[in-house]
Structure formats: structure tokens, C-alpha cells
Amino acid sequence: MASSNPKSHFHARSVSLPSKPNPLIPQAEEHLRRIKSSGATACSFSSVSNTISSVVDFYDSVEDLLLFPDTQHAFVQEGGDEVLERSLSLLDLCSTAKDVIAQTKENMQExxxxxxxxxxxxxxxxxxxxxxxxxxxxxxxxIQNSLKNLKIKSIFSSADQSGMTTVSMLREAEEVTLGSIESLLTLVHGKSRSCSFFGKLMHSKRVVADEKASNSELEKVDSAVHTLLSHKNGKSIQMNYVQKILGEIESRIHDLEEEVECLIRRLIKTRVSLLNILNH
Structure with a gap:
């Protein structure tokens, strides 16, 4: 009888040990780090498009993570309703960006x-x-109205901490997505891209300096069109130059439009999954 008690106690302790950490969480963390790294140099349509594509990939991995019961339980306990509420604002901003891109592409084609x-x-x-x-x-x-309403709260002080939770990753992904859309809207606006978001995120003075020195692709188009209107350098020469720039940008605008549409579909799917978790 006495010898059976230790075994009984040992068995009771073994079933109460914490479950093994989900291997998908560190993978998602690494994915976020890569997104922020690529976003730090997102100063052209092509680079912003690549960053948004990476964000879509991250949400794909989150979708897999949300299939686990432990993750679903943690999401509810950690205040996932806040993430769900903010996701609607994120979708609205992405929809605005999509509409602006579509209109810009149409104007360029005309x-x-x-x-x-x-x-x-x-x-x-x-x-x-x-x-x-x-x-x-x-x-x-x-765009100016959208950027004015875009209030980004910096939460990246936790980015280097280990053991990020599902909710904290979703919050951080939201901030990175907001930063990508901010970059996109600034570039479509046609002014030099500010590094207020990703430059601060990466704490890189070199990146800030490089991006402040760069000009938006549409900024060059607008400048050339204004010159064409005034005929300062000869109408024929300027017409050829504007056509050349528009031809170079058209495909990149198209790719960017497709990436934003893909992001919106991905965000909607993730939002539905989160709704299902909170409603069960």
C-alpha cells in the first residue's frame, strides 16, 4: 500500500503539466519579423506590394493557428473581442485604399x-x-482624410519579447498592416514617402534617410503632366516622357490592386473565424 502512493502522486502531477507550446506560434513570430523588415524599405509600389503579400501570408498562418482549441480558448481569455472590433476599421481602410487605387489606375489609363x-x-x-x-x-x-484618421498606436516595445500570445500577434499584425496601407496611400498621393511608421519601427536612421530622399512614382508623373500643361520643355518631348513613365507604373499599380484585394479577402476570412470563436 505504501509503495503505491508515490506512483499515484507522480501520475497526478504528470497530467497537470502544461501542454507543449504550439510550434506555429514561433513560426508566426518569425513571419512578423520578416514583414517588418521588408516594410522598412517599402518606398515604392513594388515594395509595398511585396509587403502586403507577406501580410497575407501571415494571416494564412494565423488561420492555421486558430484551428487549435487551446489557441481559441486563449483568444477568448485574452480579450479577442477588441481585436475583432478593430478589424472592422482595418477592413474599411483597406477598402478605401482599394477604391483609390482603382480610380488612380483608371485616370492613368485615360x-x-x-x-x-x-x-x-x-x-x-x-x-x-x-x-x-x-x-x-x-x-x-x-487620401489626406484617410491619413488624418489613421491613428497608429505603437505597441512594438513587445516585439522582442518571447512567448507572444495569439492576441498580441494579431494586434501587431494589425499595426504592420496599417503601416503598409499608410505607405500605399502616401505613395498614391504622390508625395515623398514619410518613414514615420516603419522607420520608427525598425529604429533605422539609414532607412529614414534613404526613404526621405526617394520620390514617389506618381509624384514624377504629376510633375511631368504639369510641365506638359505649361509646355515648358516642348509638348512632344513631354508627351513621350509622360507615356514612358505611365507605361512603367501601370503594371505595378495593377499588381498592387490585386494584392490589396487579396488582403481584403484574407482579412474577411480571418474576421469570420474570429467571430465563430467568440460566438461558441
Whole structure:
């Protein structure tokens, strides 16, 4: 009888040991670090597109993580309802970005069509160019309002800590996504991209200096179109230059539009999964 008690106690302690950490959590953490690293140099349409693609991949991994009962329980206990509420605002911002990109692409295509026709009537050409600039001004106003409403709360002091929870990873992913959309909107606005978000995130003075020195691709287009309107350097030369720039940017704008659409679908799917967890 006496010899059986130690075994009984040992067995009771063994079943109460904490479960083995989910191997998908450190994988997701590493994915986030890579996203932030790529986002720190996101100063062109191509680089922003790549960063958004990486964000989509991260949410794919989160979807796998949310299949585990332990993860679902932790999500509820850690205050996942806050993440769910903020996800709606994130979706709204992404939808705004998608609409702005679509409108910008349409405006660029119309301008290209106009320049390819090489209107003989200067008044007709001027009218088409002014219509493009007016549409760009409208897009910039929309972007300025979105950026004004975009309030990013820095939570990256916890980024180097071990054992990140599902909720903390989702919060951090939200911040990185917001930073990507901020970069996207700033670039589409057509002004030099500020490093206020990713530069601060990576604590890199070199990255900040490099990005402040770069010009937005659409900034170059707008400048060339204004010059074309004033005929400062010769209409024919400027028309060729504008067409060249538009041709180079068109495919990158298209890729960016597809990535944002993919991100929106991914965010909706994740939101549905989170809703299901909280409602069970």
C-alpha cells in the first residue's frame, strides 16, 4: 500500500503539466519579423506590394493557428473581442485604399489613351490633361482624410519579447498592416514617402534617410503632366516622357490592386473565424 502512493502522486502531477507550446506560434513570430523588415524599405509600389503579400501570408498562418482549441480558448481569455472590433476599421481602410487605387489606375489609363491619340487641338489636349489633374486632386483629398484618421498606436516595445500570445500577434499584425496601407496611400498621393511608421519601427536612421530622399512614382508623373500643361520643355518631348513613365507604373499599380484585394479577402476570412470563436 505504501509503495503505491508515490506512483499515484507522480501520475497526478504528470497530467497537470502544461501542454507543449504550439510550434506555429514561433513560426508566426518569425513571419512578423520578416514583414517588418521588408516594410522598412517599402518606398515604392513594388515594395509595398511585396509587403502586403507577406501580410497575407501571415494571416494564412494565423488561420492555421486558430484551428487549435487551446489557441481559441486563449483568444477568448485574452480579450479577442477588441481585436475583432478593430478589424472592422482595418477592413474599411483597406477598402478605401482599394477604391483609390482603382480610380488612380483608371485616370492613368485615360491619360495614356489621350496621349497616344496625340490630339492636334491643343485646347482638347489641355482639357483632357486638366481632367486628369482634377481627378488626382480629388484622390489626394480622399487620401489626406484617410491619413488624418489613421491613428497608429505603437505597441512594438513587445516585439522582442518571447512567448507572444495569439492576441498580441494579431494586434501587431494589425499595426504592420496599417503601416503598409499608410505607405500605399502616401505613395498614391504622390508625395515623398514619410518613414514615420516603419522607420520608427525598425529604429533605422539609414532607412529614414534613404526613404526621405526617394520620390514617389506618381509624384514624377504629376510633375511631368504639369510641365506638359505649361509646355515648358516642348509638348512632344513631354508627351513621350509622360507615356514612358505611365507605361512603367501601370503594371505595378495593377499588381498592387490585386494584392490589396487579396488582403481584403484574407482579412474577411480571418474576421469570420474570429467571430465563430467568440460566438461558441
Amino acid at each position: 491619360l495614356q489613351s489621350t496621349l497616344r491619340r496625340r490630339w492636334g487641338d491643343d485646347l482638347a489636349l489641355r482639357s483632357k490633361i486638366e481632367a486628369y489633374l482634377t481627378s488626382r486632386k480629388k484622390a489626394k483629398k480622399t
